[in-house]
Amino acid sequence: MPDLSVVRARVGAMRPFISLVTLGTTDLPRARAFYEALGWRESSQSTDEVAFLQGAGTHLGLWSRAELAADSEVPDDHGGWGGTTLAHNVGSPAEVDAVLAEAAAADGTVLRAGSETFWGGYNGVFADPDGHRWEIAHNPAWPLDDAGRAQLPD
Structure with a gap:
């Protein structure tokens, strides 16, 4: 840090x-x-x-x-998507799928199931009950620190 x-x-x-x-x-x-x-x-x-x-x-x-x-x-004005998504990085594709399952069980909506990405990772997207989009991602190029926070390379 x-x-x-x-x-x-x-x-x-x-x-x-x-x-x-x-x-x-x-x-x-x-x-x-x-x-x-x-x-x-x-x-x-x-x-x-x-x-x-x-x-x-x-x-x-x-x-x-x-x-x-x-x-x-x-x-x-509820004019639709505001051009923002939130992201949560996890340590593996299995964790992506687990978070998406938890969101669905809590009345969120899985908009895109976990899948491999063009950038070499794995991600999926859910919306909370108010429609806020969350990307759940495993990016092997961004290691997680001991607290689980993604670390961007220099």
Whole structure:
């Protein structure tokens, strides 16, 4: 892991990592149950209006889609896919299939079953109950550290 103080001095005030991804939901209790079924642990900072789920370095927020749109100053027009997918890397093709099965069992929708990729890996895609897309990938060129985080080559 690089010394982030050096990176910050080179780049500026923003450190190059994502702390929290907030997903807009139309049904907070359903979204909470879905992510808890996948192993995300809810923080004591959660309220009736927003859930914060602890991950290994990057955390998830679940909030009303309408409130999130207003906070981001964009219309909540349900205009379709917003050009974003989330990715979760695992250590093997079997783990890809296991995560996809867990998502399906928790009322997610598997959009693409695990399969070999053009880039030499193996991946599949599911959508959570609000339609947020997750790529589950095994990339043999990106080893996982002891915490299970993908390590990009230099």
